[in-house]
Amino acid sequence: EAGVAQSPRYKIIEKRQSVAFWCNPISGHATLYWYQQILGQGPKLLIQFQNNGVVDDSQLPKDRFSAERLKGVDSTLKIQPAKLEDSAVYLCASSLVGEGPETQYFGPGTRLLVL
């Protein structure tokens, strides 16, 4: 079974520039998550989709971050404009929808450095 795919793996930009990340979840997984992992910390949920609808975006800085999952499969996360504190690894995860808690599987992440 193919895992969660993400691209690019690394990105270096200057502050105030824009950047976009792409995620393709495991086939059949209806739920997709974007996490931000700052060095030395645990992943923090930014946004959760179920199919193409947003379930939770309470921790997404909406003045600069946006995400979409238009067809309910792959997803993009955008930062515009980037700040120095956005330097982090952006992890995408996916899970099935079931009657109980479902395991989240993570992608390899995109490591972002904002200079």
Add this chain to the structure above:
Amino acid sequence: GENVEQHPSTLSVQEGDSAVIKCTYSDSASNYFPWYKQELGKRPQLIIDIRSNVGEKKDQRIAVTLNKTAKHFSLHITETQPEDSAVYFCAARSFGNEKLTFGTGTRLTIIP
């Protein structure tokens, strides 16, 4: 919202000894507690999880215990090996909510 605390932040143990990492959570409605292992530069990988209707779960050298009354759960690794060196994250998820709240991580170093 849920708050998960994890201790210790770093842990060094001699190869072959046991390692224990502890987490506490705040939301009594939480019902699912996974543990992830993250090697340097790699993705978090699920190593074991436990649901609230179970007090203990074991998988070879790894076990997790859950105390719902005290709202804490622990990861136990026995007969540690060098490849166990990594950062370990606990997480908790509330009933009816898919959102995972992660602990701050424990850097485990196995000393050969």
